[in-house]
Amino acid sequence: MGIDKDSLKEILLECKMLGFSDKQIAHLLKKDEMEIRELRKELNILPVYKMVDTCAAEFEAKTPYFYSCYEQLFYEEQNESIPSKKEKVIILGSGPIRIGQGVEFDYSTVHAVWALKEMGIEAIIINNNPETVSTDYDTSDKLYFEPLTFEEVMNVIENENRDGNLLGIIVQFGGQTAINLAMELYRKTDVKILGTSPESIHLAEDREEFSKFLKRLGIPQPEGATVYNEKEAIEVARRIGYPVLVRPSYVLGGRAMEIVYSEEGLRDYIREAVKVSPEHPILIDKFLEDAIEVDVDAVCDGEDVFIGGIMEHIEEAGVHSGDSACVLPPQNLSEDIIKKIVKYTVKISKGLGVIGLINIQFAIKDDTVYVLEANPRASRTIPYVSKSIGIPLAKIATRVIMGEKLRSMGYVGFVRSKYVSVKEAVFPFQKLPGVDPVLGPEMKSTGEAIGIDVDFGKAYYKAQLSANMKLPISGTVFISLKDKDKKYAPHIARKFKELGFNIAATRGTAEVIRREGIEVKVVKKISEGSTANILQLIQKREIDLIINTASGGKAKSEGYYIRRAAVEFNIPYITTIRGALSAIEAIKSVKDGSIGVYSLDEIECSIEKIEVEEDRE
Known part of the structure; x- marks a missing residue:
C-alpha cells in the first residue's frame, strides 16, 4: 500500500476505533473486504468484548451481555468475553427491524435457545434489537449485542471458536436479515451453517432458479x-x-x-x-385478482415433513401476509385443495432439502393452487401457529437442525386443529396522522392478536376485539365500494339488514343495493356537499361500522378521508370484501350465543398421516 507496516497498523487501528467497518475501509482503499480483514488480523487489530455493566459500577456485573470495541492495549488482557469449553451454537437474530416483525422472529429465536439448553448445548445469540426478549440478559447463555453484518458475526465466531467447540450457526430464526448472511458466510469462510444448506436457501431466494425448480416438480406459479x-x-x-x-x-x-x-x-x-x-x-x-392466499408453516428433516398449519388469509391475495387476518384451520378450501397444498408442501420441502422450518405462500384461483414463494426459515406466523395447535414448532425445528428426526419425536404428518384460531393484525394508524389505513402489499402492522373459539365467527370477533376493533352488534353500517366490488354490495347489505342494522351508502353503491329491493339511505360524498355528508355523519357518530374498498392503484382521496375519519373517531372500518363477510359471520355468531373463554393449555389437535401419491406424468 506504499506505507510501512507500523504506520499502516496505526492507521487501521485509528479507523477501527472511529467506527469504520472493514467494508468501508476496503471501499476507501479500493481493496476487497476480505483482504482488509486478513490484513487487520495479521496486524493483530482485533475487537475486544466488554460486558455491559448492568449494576452501574456499584457491584460487579455478571450478565453475559457483550459489545465490541477496539482497544490500543493487548487483546487478551482487555477481552471480557472468555469462551467456555462447552459445545455451543450461535443463533443470528433479526436485527433492528420493524417491531411488528421483530417480535415474531424473536419468539422463534427464544424457543430455539430453550431447545438448545434442554439439549445441554450452550446457546449464544447475536442480535442488536433492544426491544426483543432474545436480547434480555437472562435469555441466552451469552448475548453479543452486535450489528448483523459479515464482519461482526465473523468476529464473534472467531472469538467463540478458539477451542474448536462451536458446532455451527443457525440462520433460520432471524428472518431475511439472518438469511441474507448465509451465502456470504458460506462463500467466504468455512463456518458451518446448521440446518438447511446455504445452497438450498439460495435456490429458494433466487427467482429464476426457484422457477425452474417448481417447473421440474410440476407445480404451478404465477x-x-x-x-x-x-x-x-x-x-x-x-x-x-x-x-x-x-x-x-x-x-x-x-x-x-x-x-x-x-x-x-x-x-x-x-x-x-x-x-x-x-x-x-x-x-x-x-397479480391474481380475487385469489385466496394461503400460508403454510412446516418442519422438514430431509426425509419427513410435519405441517403445523394451513392458514387461509381472510383478505384476498395482494394484502401483505403480515397485515392480513388469517384463520386456522381453513374455512373455505375444499379437501381436494387442502390435499394439493399438502402435496406441494411435501414436494417443495423435500426437493429443497429443508432441515428445519419452511414457510410456503400459495394463491388459489379457479381451483388451481399456485406457489407464490417459499422461505426456508421461520416466518412471522410461527408464534400464531404454535399457540393455535399447542405444539412449539421452533423448538421442534431446532432439534431437527441439531440432528434429531421428526419420526423419533412423533411429529410426522399434517395437524388438524380442534379449535378455530383467527390471527388479526394490529395497526398504529391512530398514532400516525395522515397515513391511509387501506391494506396493500406493503406491511403496515406493528403487532397481532389471536382469537380462539369453537367456530369461526366467535374466533374472528375475539380477534377483532383484541386488535382494538370492536365490531358493533347493532346500529348503522355505511357501505362505499369501488366499481369492481359493487356486485357484492347487495349481499353484504342484505346480511347486515337480517342482523338488524340500518344501511347507508354513497349514491353509486346505494343504487346497486336498491335494485335488489333492499332499503338503504343515500349519504352524500364529501365532494357532494358540506351538509349531511359522510364525514359529518362520522363526526356526529351516526355511523357504527364503515365498509370502504379503495380503487385500484392509488387510493382515491374521497375514500382516504373516510378511512382517516374512521381511525380518528375510533369507528370500526373494513377495507376488503372478505373482511366484510367475515365481520357479518362474527356479529351473527355473537348475537346467537356468548363467546367462550379458553386457555392455551386446553388447545387440542390431531396429527394425520400425509399420503402423497407419486406423479405419473
Whole structure:
C-alpha cells in the first residue's frame, strides 16, 4: 500500500476505533473486504468484548451481555468475553427491524435457545434489537449485542471458536436479515451453517432458479420474471398482462411492493424502486385478482415433513401476509385443495432439502393452487401457529437442525386443529396522522392478536376485539365500494339488514343495493356537499361500522378521508370484501350465543398421516 507496516497498523487501528467497518475501509482503499480483514488480523487489530455493566459500577456485573470495541492495549488482557469449553451454537437474530416483525422472529429465536439448553448445548445469540426478549440478559447463555453484518458475526465466531467447540450457526430464526448472511458466510469462510444448506436457501431466494425448480416438480406459479431495467419491466408486463405485482428482490415486510395497473404506473414504480434496492433486480409477477392466499408453516428433516398449519388469509391475495387476518384451520378450501397444498408442501420441502422450518405462500384461483414463494426459515406466523395447535414448532425445528428426526419425536404428518384460531393484525394508524389505513402489499402492522373459539365467527370477533376493533352488534353500517366490488354490495347489505342494522351508502353503491329491493339511505360524498355528508355523519357518530374498498392503484382521496375519519373517531372500518363477510359471520355468531373463554393449555389437535401419491406424468 506504499506505507510501512507500523504506520499502516496505526492507521487501521485509528479507523477501527472511529467506527469504520472493514467494508468501508476496503471501499476507501479500493481493496476487497476480505483482504482488509486478513490484513487487520495479521496486524493483530482485533475487537475486544466488554460486558455491559448492568449494576452501574456499584457491584460487579455478571450478565453475559457483550459489545465490541477496539482497544490500543493487548487483546487478551482487555477481552471480557472468555469462551467456555462447552459445545455451543450461535443463533443470528433479526436485527433492528420493524417491531411488528421483530417480535415474531424473536419468539422463534427464544424457543430455539430453550431447545438448545434442554439439549445441554450452550446457546449464544447475536442480535442488536433492544426491544426483543432474545436480547434480555437472562435469555441466552451469552448475548453479543452486535450489528448483523459479515464482519461482526465473523468476529464473534472467531472469538467463540478458539477451542474448536462451536458446532455451527443457525440462520433460520432471524428472518431475511439472518438469511441474507448465509451465502456470504458460506462463500467466504468455512463456518458451518446448521440446518438447511446455504445452497438450498439460495435456490429458494433466487427467482429464476426457484422457477425452474417448481417447473421440474410440476407445480404451478404465477407468470413473472426478474428484470434489471425499465425496458425489460415494460416488456414483461405487456407479455403477462396487467395488473402486475412488483417488488425489489431480497426485501422484508413487502417494502416497496406494489400492485401496478398500468404502464404509466409501472414506469413511475421502476424509477422509485431502483432507489430502494439498487444492487438487486426487480421482480414482476402476474397479480391474481380475487385469489385466496394461503400460508403454510412446516418442519422438514430431509426425509419427513410435519405441517403445523394451513392458514387461509381472510383478505384476498395482494394484502401483505403480515397485515392480513388469517384463520386456522381453513374455512373455505375444499379437501381436494387442502390435499394439493399438502402435496406441494411435501414436494417443495423435500426437493429443497429443508432441515428445519419452511414457510410456503400459495394463491388459489379457479381451483388451481399456485406457489407464490417459499422461505426456508421461520416466518412471522410461527408464534400464531404454535399457540393455535399447542405444539412449539421452533423448538421442534431446532432439534431437527441439531440432528434429531421428526419420526423419533412423533411429529410426522399434517395437524388438524380442534379449535378455530383467527390471527388479526394490529395497526398504529391512530398514532400516525395522515397515513391511509387501506391494506396493500406493503406491511403496515406493528403487532397481532389471536382469537380462539369453537367456530369461526366467535374466533374472528375475539380477534377483532383484541386488535382494538370492536365490531358493533347493532346500529348503522355505511357501505362505499369501488366499481369492481359493487356486485357484492347487495349481499353484504342484505346480511347486515337480517342482523338488524340500518344501511347507508354513497349514491353509486346505494343504487346497486336498491335494485335488489333492499332499503338503504343515500349519504352524500364529501365532494357532494358540506351538509349531511359522510364525514359529518362520522363526526356526529351516526355511523357504527364503515365498509370502504379503495380503487385500484392509488387510493382515491374521497375514500382516504373516510378511512382517516374512521381511525380518528375510533369507528370500526373494513377495507376488503372478505373482511366484510367475515365481520357479518362474527356479529351473527355473537348475537346467537356468548363467546367462550379458553386457555392455551386446553388447545387440542390431531396429527394425520400425509399420503402423497407419486406423479405419473
